[in-house]
Amino acid sequence: MAPARAAYQVKLLVDPDHVLDAEGLPTDAAAAALSLGAPGRVEVAQYVDDAGQSLNGQGWIVRIRRHDDENRIRLAYKARFEIEGDGSEPAAVRRVMDRARLHNFGAGDGNYTVQVNLSHTRATLDFTNKKCRPVPGLAPGELPGLDLSRALVLDRLPGKLAKWGAKPVGWAQSVTASSRLHGPVRQANYPGRMFDHALETQVSRLRTATGELTWFTEITAKAHTLREAVELRSGLMGKLRAEGWLLERDAFKTDLVLGR
Template sequence: MTRHRLRVLIVSASLAVSFGAATATAHADANAVPDYEVKLDFLASAIDGSGVPTSAVRSAFGLSATASTRSYEYFDTGSRALKGQGWSVRLRHKSGKDLELNYKKRFDVTNGNVDAALSTANSAGFDSSDTNYDAQVDWGYAQQELSFSNDKSSSASTYSGTTLPGESTARGLLVSNIPGKLDDWTSKNWGTDRLSESAAHGPVTTKVYSGSWQGTAPSIEVLTVPAASGSGTQTVIEFSFTVDTRSEASNLRSQAISIADGKGWLYHGDILKTDLILDRL
């Protein structure tokens, strides 16, 4: 091969590589844009003897004294295979509504670096192009977590109140509606196999007090789970609201913490309801 011919081949190969890289870059999908749910846990001093948020709490956050009711349960294997891969699967029934099927993939947010978590999620296939999943950052007292939720529904016409289907029926419903990302997460039909061998954790039935505060729609959810000791119960009181942007979440979270802490209602930590239900029910 002549020197001239060799140089032409090298230049052509370089152009091909450059063009391929440019094409890959041009078609790379951007990171997802999450909304933000602020979640703060309150102490028992925030509710009265009947489990209703006190009048002072309701006044501070514009909450109603009348509650709506919901029941829900999670499904996982005995070894927590779904949780181990960052997935949770929940079936929920709000009074008067259809059954809600929720499949959620979670990503850790380290040192408040949401953008890094979004990039990690992008590399796992969760990006701005996937309209089947809603991206959200849970922002608690001490930690943040990024999640992507796929929500589906099923008729609850045969279930009164907040009643849930029996375990076998519920599991079959969740398996038949499983989204592709979960189903083929580590291998073909991995999610279906794990859900098929899963058990229900729950249900729990909770009271939710909703309202209006600072342009948001806050709520306090009150639920009871068995205590960690195995004797007695633990009541969880979770205050939450959702906003569109990080800056708005930061501002209103600071305000909510200031109000709750000043009144002696704030728990200085994060209580993960999903883990409590999986571990204790």
């Protein structure tokens, strides 16, 4: 099996105290610098895993998401592989592609989208299987409860997770059956531009380890090649750092949500 062909994304954290007002809306200065428009999409999401994060511990992330008030939910089963270093070295990306092939993730598998994520100092390779299911009767902004969420996840469980080679047969089904819901997290997405490159500013409300609510603000931008992604990350970090907005840590919100 040949290595997969990936898309690329840059993910950077910015300081909400400097780019958001008290209501969690972008300040005029941030909106001008990032050329932000009105939120193009509002979404709510929750994650399914047990209390010990057994799925996440094996590199799997299971998410249930709903866009605006649509009458369906979107399931995502994501296998995540860590890339050595900050993701800027092509050889490191090739090595993680080879490692993924040992788990049957490679070219020709149309069931998964493939993406390399570059954050501040951390990089990942993600394979995501996406499915949609109609769920009538949900109120605006509502997600399925625990029992229905478990049933939906089990019903559409992809083969690679159902037969995860590192664990006994039935492991993923057993974890899902004893899972709990992590979240929900509501996110507003603002389209924008910088360096004549499209980006998105994502604003979420999260709980800290002590239970307090705080804003989480992330800037994401797509790229076609690794070189373009590395250059884009460098340029965005320089600009955001000059403004005093950049948070010098990695932007992986899922880890925070699952850890609460």
